[in-house]
Amino acid sequence: MSASSTNHDRSFSCRLYGLLLRCYPAQFRRMYAREMARTFRDSYREAMQWQGRSGVLRLWGVVLYDLGVSLFIEYRSAFKALLHPIEERQSKNYMSVTNIVFAQRTDIGLQRKLNEDSVISIQPEDQKVMESKGILFVVADGMGGHSRGEVASQLAVTIIRDVYYQQESDDLEASLQLALEQANTRLYNENMAMSPKPEPDQMMATTCVAAVVQGDTVYVANVGDSRAYIVRDRQPHQISLDHSVVAQQLRDGLITKEQAKDHPDRNKIYRCLGEKDVVEVDTFSAKVQAGDLLLLCTDGLSELVPEEEVVTIVQQYEPQESVQRLIERANEMGGKDNITAVVARVA
Amino acid sequence: MKNESRNAEEMIPLTPAVLHILLALADGERHGYGIMQEVTRRAGGHVKMGPGTLYGSIKRMLADGLIEETGERPDPALDDERRRYYRLTSFGLRVMQAEVLRLHQIVLLARSKQVIGGSEAIGGLS
Numbered sequence: 001m002s003a004s005s006t007n008h009d010r011s012f013s014c015r016l017y018g019l020l021l022r023c024y025p026a027q028f029r030r031m032y033a034r035e036m037a038r039t040f041r042d043s044y045r046e047a048m049q050w051q052g053r054s055g056v057l058r059l060w061g062v063v064l065y066d067l068g069v070s071l072f073i074e075y076r077s078a079f080k081a082l083l084h085p086i087e088e089r090q091s092k093n094y095m096s097v098t099n100i101v102f103a104q105r106t107d108i109g110l111q112r113k114l115n116e117d118s119v120i121s122i123q124p125e126d127q128k129v130m131e132s133k134g135i136l137f138v139v140a141d142g143m144g145g146h147s148r149g150e151v152a153s154q155l156a157v158t159i160i161r162d163v164y165y166q167q168e169s170d171d172l173e174a175s176l177q178l179a180l181e182q183a184n185t186r187l188y189n190e191n192m193a194m195s196p197k198p199e200p201d202q203m204m205a206t207t208c209v210a211a212v213v214q215g216d217t218v219y220v221a222n223v224g225d226s227r228a229y230i231v232r233d234r235q236p237h238q239i240s241l242d243h244s245v246v247a248q249q250l251r252d253g254l255i256t257k258e259q260a261k262d263h264p265d266r267n268k269i270y271r272c273l274g275e276k277d278v279v280e281v282d283t284f285s286a287k288v289q290a291g292d293l294l295l296l297c298t299d300g301l302s303e304l305v306p307e308e309e310v311v312t313i314v315q316q317y318e319p320q321e322s323v324q325r326l327i328e329r330a331n332e333m334g335g336k337d338n339i340t341a342v343v344a345r346v347a
Numbered sequence: 348m349k350n351e352s353r354n355a356e357e358m359i360p361l362t363p364a365v366l367h368i369l370l371a372l373a374d375g376e377r378h379g380y381g382i383m384q385e386v387t388r389r390a391g392g393h394v395k396m397g398p399g400t401l402y403g404s405i406k407r408m409l410a411d412g413l414i415e416e417t418g419e420r421p422d423p424a425l426d427d428e429r430r431r432y433y434r435l436t437s438f439g440l441r442v443m444q445a446e447v448l449r450l451h452q453i454v455l456l457a458r459s460k461q462v463i464g465g466s467e468a469i470g471g472l473s
Contacts, residue, residue, distance in 0.1 A: 024399075031406065035379050035431055036398040042380040042425065043398075066397020073403055106418045108429070115418055320409065327419075 006048065013056070014041050017063065023071055025078040031321065099290075100135060100213060102344035105323035109300055110335030116142035116149030117298050117340040118206075120157040124165065133165055134172065134214025137342045139226050141207040141298040143272070148204035152187055156206045156273055159183040164212070172212055173283050176221040180208055180273065180281045184223070187274030205274035209240050209296050213344065218294060220284045224272045226340075227302050230286060231293040231314055236307045241282045243271035267299065294344040297326070300337035304330045319343040355441040358411065359449055364404045367394060369413065369435065369443040376417050378430035379405065405433065413439035 017040045021033045040063065047055035100123075108115040118140045124130040138160050142153030160179040167175035191203045198204075207224025220228045222240035225247070230237045241247075246266045249255045260266065273279060288294070293314045301310070309329060314322045322343045330339045361369070371377060371385035379401055386396050408414045415436050419429045435443070457463050 028403070028406065032402040036402050038428060038430065039380045039383065039398045039401065043383065046384075062395045063397050066395075066399045070397070070399025070403045074399075105416060108418065108420050115420065 009056070010041075010044055010048065013044055013060070020067055023067070025074050027078070027321075028074050031324065099347040100344050101319050101347060102135070102137070102294075102342065103319035103323045104137070104340075104342040105327055106340040107327045107331070107335075107338065109338050110331055112336075112338055114150055115338045116153055117300065117338040118142065118150075118153035118157045119296075119340050119342060120161055121342060121344075122161055122165075129165065132170075132214075133175075134212045135344075136161060136164055136210065136212050137294070137296050137344065138208065138210040139296040139298060139340050139342060140209075140273075141224065141226050141300070141338065141340070142204070143206065144198075144202060144204035144274075148202075149206065152204035152206040152274055153208075155187060155190075156183040156208050159186055160208070160210055164210075172214055172217075173219045173221075173285055176210055176212055176219055177281045177283050180210060180221050180223060181279060183208065184273040184279040185277070188277050191274060200275070203275055205272040207269065207298070208273050211239075211294060211296055213288065213294065213346070216287055216289070218286050218288050220286075221281050223279055223281055224269050225267075225302075226298045227296070229295040229297075229310075230288065231295060231311050232289075232291070234311055234315055236295075236311050239284050239286060241284075242269075243282075244269045266303070288346050290346055292346045294342075294346070296340075296342040298338065298340045300335075300339035301326055301330050301341055303337065304333040304335075304339075314343050319345055355438065355445040358413070358442045359446045361442070361446045362404070363394070364396060364400050365408060365413070366443070366446055367396065368401070368404055368408065369439055369446075372414060372433060372435045372439075373443065376432045376434035378422060378432050380425075380430070381422070382433070408439070409433075412436055413442055 014037065018037055021029060021036060024033070043059055044056065047059040051058070102121055104119045104121045106115060106117045106119050120136070120138045122136045124133060138157040140153035140156045142149030142151070142156075144152055160183050163179040163182045164175055167178065169175050187204060187206070191198060207226040209220065209222040209226040209228050211228050212219045218230065218239070220239045222228065223243060225242045225244045226240070227238055227242070228240040230239060244266065245268045246255070246260045246263045248270065250257065250260045255263065271279065295310065295314060305326065310326060313325045313329065317325060323341045326341045326343075327339045367386045367390065368382055370389065371382045377385060379398070383396055383401055386394055405414070409416070413436060414433045417432045417434050419431050421427045421429050454463070
């Protein structure tokens with residue numbers, strides 16, 4: 001068989017499967033059609049490589065049977081959700097004890113070789129810890145030469161998690177601040193322990209925004225330009241403070257918002273974890289109410305997707321679909337950096 | 348989404364597809380096609396899972412907090428297309444253990460009734 005007829009068969013099969021995917025319910029299709037088509041293509045390639053046309057026929061047998069069975073299941077589940085939206089949610093345990101539904105997602109973007117962002121969402125298993133310390137979300141955007149940005153952001157999120165939940169103090173804002181300070185100390189010490197000592201721009205460092213939701217309050221701590229927002233009544237309210245040169249100039253009234261948008265130095269930050277032995281952490285607290293959405297993200301999202309669009313997405317979809325759509329949108333806008341988002345809905 | 352305060356026992360019995368996916372992720376994160384390959388390989392070709400069953404199960408497992416996504420990146424062994432990777436959550440691990448234990452009890456029962464023979468029938472579970 002010639003290579004061109006093999007390619008022709010493959011592209012015909014993939015197109016046909018692409019058409020069949022349109023049979024699935026819209027929401028399911030939006031979330032998984034791309035991955036399913038890719039999986040089919042991979043399966044086709046493997047079947048063709050090892051078993052030739054008979055393998056491809058067998059693959060189509062499995063796929064058609066699978067299509068019938070899974071279509072039935074997905075439509076049944078879509079109808080159930082339509083008829084009993086609330087029961088469906090409860091049976092799936094979407095609602096946790098603190099009435100928060102959340103999802104996180106990180107993506108390498110389209111132009112970077114590594115994903116140096118890290119993200120963590122912790123809902124304590126122990127009910128007492130859950131009540132006293134709440135749910136923790138941390139997003140970090142690492143930097144540094146020789147892949148150390150990846151290590152920096154990962155170390156930061158794990159240290160913050162450990163230190164925060166080990167604190168016995170009732171002062172959650174102070175505990176969060178201490179957690180970021182300790183992450184800074186650890187990263188700084190790692191940099192100092194290296195031989196030879198890295199140049200300032202090669203040191204491993206990371207931005208960090210951490211949020212705790214406990215009772216009706218959200219506590220936020222941040223260093224750098226990763227952000228925390230509360231979206232209420234379709235309005236975004238940024239809680240964190242950007243430690244970027246441009247944001248500072250904007251706060252000082254030296255430049256306008258328009259100038260800030262295209263400023264060549266808009267990615268430069270003047271504060272991060274790991275660079276100096278002591279770091280100043282900004283902390284904030286705010287009351288939350290039912291319907292509020294908490295969003296944590298790296299600049300890979302906030303730089304590319306306008307706030308109004310972000311608001312539309314998080315208001316319209318459940319957190320799990322929101323984070324996916326936010327990342328897809330940032331990639332559509334060029335995906336020039338790693339992209340990370342956490343969305344939490346207060347029910 | 349994590350729901351770690353829940354009891355793993357409430358989630359079992361699992362469907363065969365869900366159990367196979369959990370087992371495929373037991374030794375590390377994989378993308379969808381990687382899960383399919385692992386399931387086929389481990390089950391000696393007895394289990395054929397199509398993309399619909401795979402992603403339908405993944406959707407429900409994400410909602411139930413059994414697995415989580417770890418981002419999108421290319422698999423160097425395949426091509427440069429980016430694929431979504433999934434890994435077990437600690438809750439998923441507990442649910443898988445509870446299910447395997449349940450199956451193990453059934454095997455023990457079958458053996459005590461001499462439905463099956465000696466230890467070879469339960470392989471790695473004993």
